[in-house]
Amino acid sequence: MTDFEPKIITFLCNWCSYGAADLAGVSRFQYPPNMRVVRVPCSGRISPKMILAALRKGADAVWVSGCHPGDCHYIEGNYYARRKFTLLKELLEYQGIEPGRLHFSWISSAEGVKFAQVANDVIAEVKKLGPAKHFIKKTPGEIAA
Amino acid sequence: MINYTENIRKISSDLLKSGKVDVVIGYKSGTLPGVNEPFLAKTPEDADKLVWDSQCRLNLANYLTHRKDKVGIVAKGCDSRNINTHIVERRISREQVTVIGVPCTGMTDKTRLKELAGGDILTLTEAGGKITVKTAKGEKTADKNDLLQDNCIRCLHRNPVINDIPAADPVPEVNTTRNNDAIEKIEAMSADERWAFFDDLLSGCTRCYACKNACPLCYCPTCFVDESRPQWVGKGDDPVDVRTYHTLRAFHCAGRCTDCGACEAACPMNIKVRLLTGKLEKSCYERFGWEAGMTSDVRPALDTFTTHDPEEFIK
Ligand code: SF4
Ligand code: SF4
Numbered sequence: 001m002t003d004f005e006p007k008i009i010t011f012l013c014n015w016c017s018y019g020a021a022d023l024a025g026v027s028r029f030q031y032p033p034n035m036r037v038v039r040v041p042c043s044g045r046i047s048p049k050m051i052l053a054a055l056r057k058g059a060d061a062v063w064v065s066g067c068h069p070g071d072c073h074y075i076e077g078n079y080y081a082r083r084k085f086t087l088l089k090e091l092l093e094y095q096g097i098e099p100g101r102l103h104f105s106w107i108s109s110a111e112g113v114k115f116a117q118v119a120n121d122v123i124a125e126v127k128k129l130g131p132a133k134h135f136i137k138k139t140p141g142e143i144a145a
Numbered sequence: 146m147i148n149y150t151e152n153i154r155k156i157s158s159d160l161l162k163s164g165k166v167d168v169v170i171g172y173k174s175g176t177l178p179g180v181n182e183p184f185l186a187k188t189p190e191d192a193d194k195l196v197w198d199s200q201c202r203l204n205l206a207n208y209l210t211h212r213k214d215k216v217g218i219v220a221k222g223c224d225s226r227n228i229n230t231h232i233v234e235r236r237i238s239r240e241q242v243t244v245i246g247v248p249c250t251g252m253t254d255k256t257r258l259k260e261l262a263g264g265d266i267l268t269l270t271e272a273g274g275k276i277t278v279k280t281a282k283g284e285k286t287a288d289k290n291d292l293l294q295d296n297c298i299r300c301l302h303r304n305p306v307i308n309d310i311p312a313a314d315p316v317p318e319v320n321t322t323r324n325n326d327a328i329e330k331i332e333a334m335s336a337d338e339r340w341a342f343f344d345d346l347l348s349g350c351t352r353c354y355a356c357k358n359a360c361p362l363c364y365c366p367t368c369f370v371d372e373s374r375p376q377w378v379g380k381g382d383d384p385v386d387v388r389t390y391h392t393l394r395a396f397h398c399a400g401r402c403t404d405c406g407a408c409e410a411a412c413p414m415n416i417k418v419r420l421l422t423g424k425l426e427k428s429c430y431e432r433f434g435w436e437a438g439m440t441s442d443v444r445p446a447l448d449t450f451t452t453h454d455p456e457e458f459i460k
Contacts (some may be wrong), residue, residue, distance in 0.1 A: 024377050049369060049377040052389050069452060079450035082459070083433065087447070089458060090428045091392065091421070094332065096340025105460035118460050120414050134340050137385040 003096035006126040010035040011050065013043050015073040017065035019109030029116035034123050035063070042066065044077025048088050051102070055135040061126040063103040065118070071108060078106070096134060100125040149197040149247060152312045153219055156245050157193035160217045160310075166243055169217035171195040171210050178269040179258055183208055195219070197312075198271050199253045199289055202410035206230075206361035209237045210321030216242050219312070221249035223296075223405035225305035226438025227361045230401050233441055236364060237239050245310030248316040251289070251297035251315070252406070256415055258292060262283050296406035296419060299324040306439055323430065328423050343388065349414040352380075356418050357394055361412035362401045369393055395421035400429045403438045 012018040018039050024031065036059075040046060043066025054062045066083065072078045085104050093099055103122045107115050157169040173184035173194045181200045185208070186192045197219070205218055206227035216237070220228055228244060231237050252275060258266065264280035271277075277286045301323065304315045331339060354370070357363045369377050370390060378393065379386040395418070402422045409419050429435040432455055435446040443449075 007149075007280055010323065041218060045389065048393060052392060053375070056385055056389065059189055078451065079452065079454070080447070082454055082456055086432055086455065086458070087425055087428050088396065090432075091396060091399075091424055092329075093336070094424045095343050095388070095421075096336045096338070098336055103460065104458060121460070133248060135388065137379065137383060 004031075004127060004130060006034050006123065007036060007058065008034050008061045008063055008122060008126060008130070009054035009059040010037050011043070011046055011062070011064045011066055012037055013066040013073075013078075014039055014041050016067040016071065016109045017107040017115065020065075020107045020115040022112050023109065023112030024115045024119075027112050031116045032123055034126075035119060042072065042074055042077040043081040044072070044074065044083060044084075046084070048084070050111070051088065052135070055097075055101070055132065055139045058132065058136050060129075060132045061101045061103065061122065063105070063118075063122050065105045065107050065115075068106040068108055079093050098129055100129045101132065129134040149313055150195070150278070153197055153245060153247070154192050155184055156240070156310050156312060157195055157217060157219075158189040159188065159244075161189045161192060162245060165215065166217040167214035168206050169195070169211075169219070169245070171219040171245075172201045172203075172205075175200075178266050179253075179255070197247060197262065199276065199292075200269070201253065202252045202255070202407065203359060204361050204405045204407040207359065209242065210361070210364045212237060212241070214241075214242070215243070215401070217245055218242060219245045219247060220305050221247050221252075221305075222300065222302040222305055223249075223403045224361075225307045226302065226403040227405065229307055229438040229441040230445065231361065233444060234401075241443055242309075244305060244307050244309045245312050246305030246310070247312045248305070248314065249297075249300075249303045250316055251293040251300065251303070252293040252410070253289060254294040255410060261287050261292065264356065275367050294406045295327070295417075296404045296409070299404075302439075307441060309357040323427075325427050327420060328427050331420065343420075344384060346417060346420065347387050347391055350391070350416055351414060352382060352387065352390065353413065354410040355413060356408035356416075360398065360409040361405075361407070362398050363394075365397075369397075382419075391418065391421055394418075395425055396408070398422050400433075400435055400448075402426055402446050 051062050066078045103120050160166045169186040172181040175182040204224050206224050232239050263282050264279040266278045268279045276289050301320050378389040429446045433446050
């Protein structure tokens with residue numbers, strides 16, 4: 001599995017983690033290019049539908065990152081998100097999705113170093129798991145909308 | 146059961162006569178024995194058609210959504226919690242509803258009834274805690290308690306939690322501790338076994354959506370299954386689409402499901418969809434100490450938060 005390069009769909013909050021990714025880039029902190037970034041207005045915007053859609057289309061993992069509790073641009077979006085993620089993670093793992101396929105983090109826009117670190121950790125964990133096995137829709141019937 | 150029925154009829158006809166309500170939502174005997182159907186009694190004469198026995202599986206809170214008139218509603222323990230949820234979610238106002246609370250001793254499981262009968266049920270009678278079914282081949286009797294639905298076996302709140310006019314004295318609660326055996330059995334499997342278990346569980350699903358239609362929580366004007374831009378879930382019977390449907394449906398009920406069992410009672414394929422909603426119910430309790438529908442003024446688990454919610458899984 002050494003040459004396996006996972007595709008990781010990464011949902012980043014516009015107000016913090018997206019900035020952190022930018023900062024990591026500008027500061028030339030190294031992390032491999034396995035992320036496919038989707039910018040969202042808030043971690044609270046993430047619906048389980050989106051996470052499942054990523055898995056269905058073949059993502060090897062999903063990583064969602066938002067602002068630290070107390071720092072949400074919309075005051076409390078990430079608190080709601082935290083509850084949602086708690087339940088979604090438990091429901092998906094209960095159905096047989098490996099814990100290493102779903103990642104969540106709080107990264108502020110000043111934490112470029114933390115961003116690169118978490119990115120490296122996530123990639124390492126997913127590489128260990130190998131390509132996704134479950135929840136991938138294999139039939140070609142689904143035409144992109 | 147007879148006096149339950151008589152009390153319900155009397156209370157309903159009084160309510161309708163006095164004009165306190167415009168309609169009473171209750172059950173009447175269905176076209177098939179062993180399956181009561183929802184019924185809207187609009188006149189005192191209608192009220193005489195109302196019945197109560199152990200075949201009232203559907204959750205009547207489902208018929209409250211967006212009603213504009215004054216409604217009386219017959220409610221067992223779980224229905225009453227869904228009425229609370231409806232009030233919290235503003236599907237109906239507290240002032241509009243008069244709850245005729247029925248202390249419940251459980252509903253029979255349709256599959257267990259069928260197994261008992263061993264053929265098409267021609268008549269079903271219930272007396273003194275026993276159920277008797279008659280088929281073309283003969284008659285069989287069993288204890289009602291041996292025929293209960295899975296959710297009724299583990300029920301913690303048989304007495305309605307919101308109750309304006311009790312139809313009978315409270316019944317003793319039979320359970321004091323949460324029984325999560327079915328969920329824990331699955332949790333104990335390996336990840337791959339769990340994946341395979343659910344593939345197998347859902348393999349018979351025809352996507353008829355009876356489970357969703359029977360559920361009082363599913364009232365969105367456009368359900369995610371009908372969304373097309375983007376399309377979050379394919380329409381067919383592809384196992385991943387089926388899994389997506391069930392995962393999202395269960396998730397939409399998270400923190401709101403009262404484990405009334407209407408979904409399983411409605412499923413023509415006998416799919417145990419409560420194994421998904423049940424996991425979320427368990428998680429809500431363990432993570433947030435939350436039990437759905439116990440009051441009419443607290444927002445459900447996913448519509449609220451505390452600053453110290455658990456987050457050990459977040460990096
Ligand atoms: S999901 Fe099923 S058990 Fe839960 S409230 Fe809906 S019908 Fe009842
Ligand atoms: S009622 Fe049964 S067959 Fe119909 S969609 Fe639900 S689980 Fe599938």
